[in-house]
Amino acid sequence: LARTTCAQMSRFRLGEGALGEGAPDTSSPSTRSQQGRERVAVVGASEWGTALARVIGMATAKDLAFDDTVRMWVPPDERLHNCRLCESINDMRENTKYLPGLKLPINVVADSSLCRAVSGASLIVFAIPFQHAMRVIPCMRRTFHPGARALILVDGIHMTVDDKPVLAAHELSLALGGMSVSVLVGAELLPDIVHRRFCEVIIGCTDGSTAALWSRLLSSETMHVEIAPSPAAAELTASLVPIVALAAGFCDGVGVGDNTKAAIVRNGLLEIRRAVALLLHLPESSMALSSCGFSNVLGECYGGHSARSAKMFAQAQGEVRWERIEVALLAGCRVRGVSALHKYVRALRHAKIDHHFPQLVRVYEIALLRRPPRHIVPLAQNESQWRTMRLRRILAAALRCIGGLGVSCLLGVCVFLAQREVMCYALEVDKLGNGARETVEAAGFVAAVGCIHSCLRWGVFGIGPFYFRSVLALFVFCAAALHAALLAERYAHSVQLPRLLGWLAVVPLALGLGFAPLARAFSKQRLGDFLLTSC
Numbered sequence: 001l002a003r004t005t006c007a008q009m010s011r012f013r014l015g016e017g018a019l020g021e022g023a024p025d026t027s028s029p030s031t032r033s034q035q036g037r038e039r040v041a042v043v044g045a046s047e048w049g050t051a052l053a054r055v056i057g058m059a060t061a062k063d064l065a066f067d068d069t070v071r072m073w074v075p076p077d078e079r080l081h082n083c084r085l086c087e088s089i090n091d092m093r094e095n096t097k098y099l100p101g102l103k104l105p106i107n108v109v110a111d112s113s114l115c116r117a118v119s120g121a122s123l124i125v126f127a128i129p130f131q132h133a134m135r136v137i138p139c140m141r142r143t144f145h146p147g148a149r150a151l152i153l154v155d156g157i158h159m160t161v162d163d164k165p166v167l168a169a170h171e172l173s174l175a176l177g178g179m180s181v182s183v184l185v186g187a188e189l190l191p192d193i194v195h196r197r198f199c200e201v202i203i204g205c206t207d208g209s210t211a212a213l214w215s216r217l218l219s220s221e222t223m224h225v226e227i228a229p230s231p232a233a234a235e236l237t238a239s240l241v242p243i244v245a246l247a248a249g250f251c252d253g254v255g256v257g258d259n260t261k262a263a264i265v266r267n268g269l270l271e272i273r274r275a276v277a278l279l280l281h282l283p284e285s286s287m288a289l290s291s292c293g294f295s296n297v298l299g300e301c302y303g304g305h306s307a308r309s310a311k312m313f314a315q316a317q318g319e320v321r322w323e324r325i326e327v328a329l330l331a332g333c334r335v336r337g338v339s340a341l342h343k344y345v346r347a348l349r350h351a352k353i354d355h356h357f358p359q360l361v362r363v364y365e366i367a368l369l370r371r372p373p374r375h376i377v378p379l380a381q382n383e384s385q386w387r388t389m390r391l392r393r394i395l396a397a398a399l400r401c402i403g404g405l406g407v408s409c410l411l412g413v414c415v416f417l418a419q420r421e422v423m424c425y426a427l428e429v430d431k432l433g434n435g436a437r438e439t440v441e442a443a444g445f446v447a448a449v450g451c452i453h454s455c456l457r458w459g460v461f462g463i464g465p466f467y468f469r470s471v472l473a474l475f476v477f478c479a480a481a482l483h484a485a486l487l488a489e490r491y492a493h494s495v496q497l498p499r500l501l502g503w504l505a506v507v508p509l510a511l512g513l514g515f516a517p518l519a520r521a522f523s524k525q526r527l528g529d530f531l532l533t534s535c
Contacts, residue, residue, distance in 0.1 A: 134175055142177070170232070185237075
């Protein structure tokens, strides 16, 4: 048995190049179609992927219904100390980059080829973010079993191009060709799974036989599995829990009593049930009282990452940025509740039901629109004070934008006049012939519009978002316009044509480039929210 396992490891350890390279491994006869045994593959090798691969590997080694070899896909660009992470995991039997000290079973084999990792797999566990999963699915090349089923970690809703909310499990199922996709959720699961403490998870699955299979694979002495008949309700419920935890964290930060915090948590649970009913068009069920609802809320609101981050935010009176909190508390990881707020508020407003969720909207305003954290308590005086404060800030932001545009244009005109005079004096354009002065003016247009663009971006967004690609795109547009002006002056022999081309080509393109982030942000928010967040 040891020789056979080592031979399998040496065969699976191959896999050079980018993800998806390498032919599918068909030499092993342990596929479900040949022996009736389920082959399991784990996509992802971060903390979650490694922890689940360990649990699954221990289960498949004892259960004859599963193939004992569990393949875990490790991205080929993952490295550790100038060594590929895939080779390090297979050699040391642990993922020293993400979960050092956690030994993996001998039947868990890391593979850098995605095709080979999922070849013949009938059960696929996605332990990577939704966006990453959508990118790597085409690289699988349908090498998995035709009747394969998938399991994903809860991710919540995503907005389509036409601003319609869709669940991650539904999108993943469509990308996999209609494959059955279940969801795994629970309250603060990762530390308990890693340290083998007792924990409870819930799996949302519509098919009874598939749910029994997932339960058989993940159940152990330290892990209790509950089955929810609606994966959509389970996913939506669990993804809304971090927002309720933000509200509880604001209560801790402003120092309200335990009774008030309990009322805020209760209102959050009621809004979760209401969201399941209105967004999924389902009756208000007991999903909020299951593991992904009630117990998940308790785990998140009393010690979870979102609650601790919100407490720090409220203690600083909202003057600290979420990015700094993420670095200080979460080692750079994003706060789940904050990342979900934008999507859910957009979904509720798109469905025109945001008035049914006053607490969620209030958390959104505190977290992202600079509303005072003490307004988490729904008092009438807080609402009137916020309306006045919101109107004053919107007017100030609008005046700041108008003033920034005026100052930017004034500086641009000054730059244009100064550069034109300097270049005319330095080049002695009067001796260069017809059209030389207009060509110099076209170059001045470039400098002036570049100045306007930079001032607008810096004044409205700050120095940080002034990305290099914006500068490069502006340079390309301006250079193309100047080249067109030079060609027109050379071949058309028109004195006014270079100036006209300069204004028509350079100015609109550069101003459009400068206002592109504003337009993109405005298209996703209301005007007031846009001014409060962007300015």
